[in-house]
Amino acid sequence: NTIHVLNGPNLNLLGTREPGIYGAATLADVEALCRAEAAQHGFELVFKQTNSEGALVDFIQAARGAKGIVLNAAAYTHTSVAIRDAVAAVGVPTIEVHLSNVFAREPFRHHSYLSPVARGVICGFGPHGYALGIQALVRLP
Numbered sequence: 290n291t292i293h294v295l296n297g298p299n300l301n302l303l304g305t306r307e308p309g310i311y312g313a314a315t316l317a318d319v320e321a322l323c324r325a326e327a328a329q330h331g332f333e334l335v336f337k338q339t340n341s342e343g344a345l346v347d348f349i350q351a352a353r354g355a356k357g358i359v360l361n362a363a364a365y366t367h368t369s370v371a372i373r374d375a376v377a378a379v380g381v382p383t384i385e386v387h388l389s390n391v392f393a394r395e396p397f398r399h400h401s402y403l404s405p406v407a408r409g410v411i412c413g414f415g416p417h418g419y420a421l422g423i424q425a426l427v428r429l430p
């Protein structure tokens with residue numbers, strides 16, 4: 290069984306991008322953490338990143354039949370009906386994850402198009418939030 294960890298725009302820049310907000314870990318570090326967490330629970334891991342909204346829709350569709358999705362849609366969280374519809378369409382349990390505590394930031398980050406179709410939401414714990422998301426998925430029936 291497989292868990293898909295899908296990352297949206299600008300997350301390829303982790304480590305150098307606003308480190309005061311997002312920390313020093315790179316996306317490769319996040320991937321390593323996710324691989325270790327999935328392996329510990331006996332799950333295969335697919336890990337992807339894209340800066341493009343349509344590609345993120347394709348990645349979500351490609352996760353059909355998986356155990357679950359850990360999704361950091363980054364800025365598209367706050368803008369994208371297409372990504373929300375993709376999550377609803379595939380019917381795969383999806384955990385919405387954000388590195389930063391979006392509710393402690395600008396008001397435009399307080400609304401998520403994804404939360405209503407997500408199984409749960411984790412934010413504010415940095416890369417560890419991805420591990421928490423994987424842990425939540427593996428415990429689902």
Ligand code: DQA
Nearest residue numbers: 361363364387388389391398
């Ligand atoms: C983010 C929060 C979003 O508001 C922002 O646009 C991002 C990253 C996070 O992981 O904290 O790009 O999803």
